[in-house]
Amino acid sequence: MTAKAMLCRCEDVTLDEVMEALEAGHQDIESVKRYTGFGTGWCQGKQCVVACARVLAKATGKAPQLPITPRPPLHPVALGVLASLGDVEEG
Amino acid sequence: MAPRRILPTDLPPGSPLARRLAALGSSGRVTVEHDGAPVAAVEGEPLAVSLLAAGQLTLARSVKYHRPRGAMCLRGDCDGCLVRVDGVPNVMSCQTPARAGMVAQSQNAFPTAGIDVLRVTDWFFPKHLDHHHLLVKFGGALNRTMQVFARRMAGLGTLPDAIATFPRSESLDVDALVVGAGTSGVACANALARGGARVLLVDEREGPGGMRRDDPMDDGAYPGCDPAVTVRYGAGAVATYDDETLVIHEGRGVTVRARVRVFATGARESVGVFPQSDVPGVFTARAFALALCHGVLAGERVALVGDGLFARSIAATLGERVTHSPGAAVVEALGSRAVKGATLREGGREWTVKCDALVVDGELGAAYELAGQAGASVLWSDGRQCFVPESDAEGATSREGVYVAGSLRWGRIDHDARARDGAAVGARALRDLRGEGR
Numbered sequence: 001m002t003a004k005a006m007l008c009r010c011e012d013v014t015l016d017e018v019m020e021a022l023e024a025g026h027q028d029i030e031s032v033k034r035y036t037g038f039g040t041g042w043c044q045g046k047q048c049v050v051a052c053a054r055v056l057a058k059a060t061g062k063a064p065q066l067p068i069t070p071r072p073p074l075h076p077v078a079l080g081v082l083a084s085l086g087d088v089e090e091g
Numbered sequence: 092m093a094p095r096r097i098l099p100t101d102l103p104p105g106s107p108l109a110r111r112l113a114a115l116g117s118s119g120r121v122t123v124e125h126d127g128a129p130v131a132a133v134e135g136e137p138l139a140v141s142l143l144a145a146g147q148l149t150l151a152r153s154v155k156y157h158r159p160r161g162a163m164c165l166r167g168d169c170d171g172c173l174v175r176v177d178g179v180p181n182v183m184s185c186q187t188p189a190r191a192g193m194v195a196q197s198q199n200a201f202p203t204a205g206i207d208v209l210r211v212t213d214w215f216f217p218k219h220l221d222h223h224h225l226l227v228k229f230g231g232a233l234n235r236t237m238q239v240f241a242r243r244m245a246g247l248g249t250l251p252d253a254i255a256t257f258p259r260s261e262s263l264d265v266d267a268l269v270v271g272a273g274t275s276g277v278a279c280a281n282a283l284a285r286g287g288a289r290v291l292l293v294d295e296r297e298g299p300g301g302m303r304r305d306d307p308m309d310d311g312a313y314p315g316c317d318p319a320v321t322v323r324y325g326a327g328a329v330a331t332y333d334d335e336t337l338v339i340h341e342g343r344g345v346t347v348r349a350r351v352r353v354f355a356t357g358a359r360e361s362v363g364v365f366p367q368s369d370v371p372g373v374f375t376a377r378a379f380a381l382a383l384c385h386g387v388l389a390g391e392r393v394a395l396v397g398d399g400l401f402a403r404s405i406a407a408t409l410g411e412r413v414t415h416s417p418g419a420a421v422v423e424a425l426g427s428r429a430v431k432g433a434t435l436r437e438g439g440r441e442w443t444v445k446c447d448a449l450v451v452d453g454e455l456g457a458a459y460e461l462a463g464q465a466g467a468s469v470l471w472s473d474g475r476q477c478f479v480p481e482s483d484a485e486g487a488t489s490r491e492g493v494y495v496a497g498s499l500r501w502g503r504i505d506h507d508a509r510a511r512d513g514a515a516v517g518a519r520a521l522r523d524l525r526g527e528g529r
Contacts, residue, residue: 003423004156004219006369009163010170012155014219015364037223041154042170042181042247050456050477051364063471067478070460070469072330072337075167076181080257081344085337088262088346 008048010041033068093146094389108307108408112386121191126203132189136385139172139184144387148371148429152200154245156213161371165378168359180248198248260344265291266524268349270328273301274506275497275513276355277314282517284319292320293338295327305381308404331465351520353494356458362451366423372430376401376452390448397452457499466490475502486516494520
């Protein structure tokens, strides 16, 4: 059987892996991200950061500190769009 | 049974959705192509909804295990509906309006997302494959071989068919930028414009209304924008830094300089984390409701869980067609290729339902990312169980000139409360612009 509980769908990171990271001593979101790779896929954490925070809050009994740093871009953007930013029509 | 299109006559007479679908009529019927097969679509509806209506639950495969993926959120928050469109890889089909002759192909799968023999990876590693640590243990040549193997097996789409050209970018200078044209964003932009500020309001969607657009019980009477507000729809803010915000408007980059920025980006829905929560046919209640608003019933046998606004609207619209368990939680979804059922729990009781769509109105998360990029401090809220930008009574954040409004800061409050909040935040931002202090 392949019943997996995906905490992070984009990078195929299971709830199991997050629990292993916790057992290995990684108790904050940033460390869990670095250990498991969760939150580094297509959605950049829109779905999974809060899911991970809830797991950590429950497991450790402590309020999570910071989320992983929300960095631009919010959605993937074609490099061509970024490259054309220097080529401006004044509005 | 599979997802299908419904007609106004399939719904109780007088239901807001029946009126909405009757107004849509049968205009704009076009044909798109998916993995070589023709698919009937309505021009302008999200491509993912067209594919869903044609019974295509599985649109993609996950990067590592090649597990089947389907539309889950229908609002650009997940990986479920990524396809190659007209030779361009990694297109979010939920964010792409269907146009006549569009060619969609599955990617990262062999031969198609519907079959994909590469799923053996999933069977080989029944618990999980910790490639971050496994692949670096061996060192040297074996490590390099493993990396090559992983690179071929995993990942997203391949390069585009052709070298694309991109339009020139645009640069705008305004007093205030409001991101999000939902109820609070529109009220905020109106308050700013009526006070004489030059306001730009942007939203990824094709019109105003925010979450109200996706509510099948909504009367559609969204508050309108004051004519003095400059509005861009189909325009998503993707980055903000200092006083500049990058907006992508219909494929073109727009750099907006604004003295004040208001984020009214709302909340994100999720289904939660449970075994098989990622299989096609598991939807957020908002996604299912959104498809319904386009006349598409995303399943014939619907198990609906949760008691939020969208769950209630779905239940009110479809009545006995759905099995609604407002107080239940999902223990696990059943099914490997697509959802076949679910185990639910309420109180001390556990039971199993059969379904071809599992619709969950789960916990919300504030869409804090842009406010966070702008420098607003973001804190954990115990009450809402999510990260929220810190703000005072009038929406001012820890960062000068950066404000938040609506569901982003309050969670899902009612329409009138969101409108009042937007107007109050707008009034505060106006004082800021006039130099009347923070």
